[in-house]
Amino acid sequence: MRLRVRGSSGAAFRSAALPTAVLALGGTGCASLTTSATEVGGVRMTDERPMRDGGSLTVAFKSDPDKLDPSLGSTLVGRSVLAAMCQKLYDTDARNHIRPQLAGKMPEVSDGGRKVVIEVRKGARFSDGTPLDAKAVETSPRRHRDLPESARAGELEPVQSIEAVGGDKVEPRLKEPYEPLLGALADRSGMVMSPRALKRYGKDFAAQPSCVGPFRFKQRVAGDRIVLEKDLGDRIAVMYLGEIVEVAPAAELFAVPKHPYTQALLSAVPVPDPPAQRARQRIVLEGDLTGPVFPKAGGGTQTVDHCRFHTRCPLAYDRCRTQAPEHRTLPGTGPDGSDGGRTVACHLVEDDGTAPRRGGAAVRRPARGDRPLAPLAATTRQRPPDSHHPTATTPQTPAPQTPTP
Template sequence: MRRTPLGTAAVALTVLLSGCASLQSSATEVGGVRMTDERPVRDGGTLTVALNSDPDKLDPSLAQTLVGRTVFAGMCEKLYDIDQDGTIVPQLATALPDVSADGLTVTVRVRRDARFSDGTRLDADAVVGSLLRHRDLPGSARATELAPLERAEATGPDTVRITLKQPYVPLTGVLADRSGMVMSPAALRTYGKDFTNNPSCVGPFRFVERVGGDRIVLRKDPRYYDADRVHLDRVIYRPIPDGTVRLANLRSGDIQVGDQMAPVDVRGALTEPKLQVFNSPSLGYQGIGLNVGNVKGLGEKPGPIDTPLARDVRVREAFALSLDRELINKVVFQGMYEPACGPISPGSAIAPGVRPEQCPKRDAERAGQLLAEAGVKTPVRMELKVSTTPESGRLGQVVQAMAKEAGFAVTLRPTEYATLLEETDNGAYDAFTSGWSGRLDPDGNIASFLRTQGAMNAYGLSDPRIDELIARGRTEADLRERASIYEELTRRVNAEHALVYVYRQKNYAVAGKGVAGLRIYGDGLVRVSTAGYVQ
């Protein structure tokens, strides 16, 4: 879904601009489910990874999907990354940022031994160019994340100085995701808007080809600074939306790794002696987005929409009250996920997210009363766009049945994933299944989606109080005060019901027992840089 198509583990989380972030699992393996595989591997071979949908643009500035982030993990490194414990660590940077006492100047030093896949050397100028492109490129999904960046400049061959408009606490976490990916300046000059079809970054593998809807092929990059630790010759990513088909291909050996496996398929894999299951805890959420003001597309000024859902918050609240989150988890996900009713994971140490047991209970009677108070004709007709995966279809059917009892007539519109993203970005929808894989800092789950004209605010939500709280959360370094801000922000967001949070998934991946060296951390990405076949 969006833009995913992570738990039983204990979570500890602390984020400061000049410090680090932590997401810790109580164990590497629990109940036969693991996050890493440390068995020794041999060199050579091709690994085929099945994704649950076709990634969107392979351009770090424009990309929005979790499946795309998984592909980027193989070919586009970032200034920072997270490790097995969820701690932010340097990747293309050599150390965590140096921050001035006033929080307005941030200095990042970058590696001097790295080259892009096209042979261009990584330097501070390349970092500056990528940061400014992420911020300024029309349609950039990174624009909101990097909006506080006033200026970036190279003060030496390996030193970048970032000047901020105001202190920006989430910056280190932001640079541990796509905003921290550095692109070859030569490739950007050569390909411009077509960079998505010719991506060139620093990474263990380089891009070879993409056949839409069929495969993305990467090959080991001999120029990679740590190439001696890369074992595979090639990695192939194949979109296979049907989890049953993914599992069948895993059993036959046609694919070796299945990403984002559905609970029903995970249960099947746990009984297979030739398969192993990986799991990582979640920082994200899944829910249903409602169009309350998206009339001209992402980044444009919101406007009025003549639907009951958009006109009256009571209608949206009624829809939210029609949903039984616990039952949805049991019926659709076999109890392997958990109910959610807010943007922040309950395990966050920055701001305590709403725990599953605190979520509102279904109240169809109250929903009916709200519709009567709103004076709308019942049943309220609405179209819900769902992706074409079987799991998304089952979710849609359960939502349809529950909403019907509360006075809604929901029509399901199964839509191919890339098309669903395009249509919802453009505002061509009533409601859609909306989700996010999650970020370490709560700002990463909120600002781009719920701030007025945010880079991924497909809902058209515009609330001055929400905007004010987002701005305060970004600049407040005191952890207690930040927690208070995000608690209030969660209440305010939930009162708008533009994004109805429904469940928080766990990220499951299944691999053949012959595959080792995989890494699946708290961000939900399947990392293949050290993967291979057992010796």
């Protein structure tokens, strides 16, 4: 059985792939790192060979891993594969000391050891784009404990309840003090699975596993190979004057841009289809730039009380000029209709994710009494202006008439 780990042209196997290979080889009894050609003064714990960007790393296993499901898996070779793509709440270092991994810090224990509070690391995402938060973390330990076929049930049997507290903390309540809990959470019982993937695949999660980790699942051919690829993320953040205005998975962003600035940006991207390119309407932004936010003297930053894009936005209203929009998570933008973790900062995007549109589609005003700002700060054109192809954005001055005598 082979585990093939793929990198990318811009990512080196320095922090993820090589340690994974060491774990897999050492854990399964395959070839040792120590050879007669490389051993100098004892067992070699690191590989000093030079690294290179990209490429593939192939690891041989002595047997076929079982299900790639942290709840159901029970073999060491299966754990070696999962370790490359499923991080845990806690992990062990080279001295076998437990350290936070997906947890933000070591847990807080109270009530005589019966109450444990785990802070969840901020900013992480599962390989399918789902944000990592307390609610997502809450799902996996419950499944580990309650799934009838779970191989983790005994490890978490003393856990009476698991609840998300706010957006960034999980609180397991124990029937009695249980010292091995932290060790269990530093192994497969601490691996956190994407709640979206669990909802979509259920007991077949092993066919399309999705976790938080340096690699993500790509392919499995039974009895032959498992392919993981570097998880570089597929999300794009759009910035305007130093502020992020929209974040979304790449496919969704290109298919349906929500923010007016994103729409203008993508309208300028050429497509490799001449007839389609000629038919496209480009959004040309005009108007003055609002200034970026500069630090105040003595510390702090300036307060922005408007949308930075309002002076160039063709759909701006009074509210855009007097109130800075907040980032909102749009529902139903995931591939299966679930929350895809897409965020946008725009008053004109509806709570249901409906984007503002031009030309024949009415744009609902964000608040009663709002009035459009005038004049509108953009026009559309089908091709860039030049001296041979005048457009509406480059008005032509009629040539002066020479009076006849």
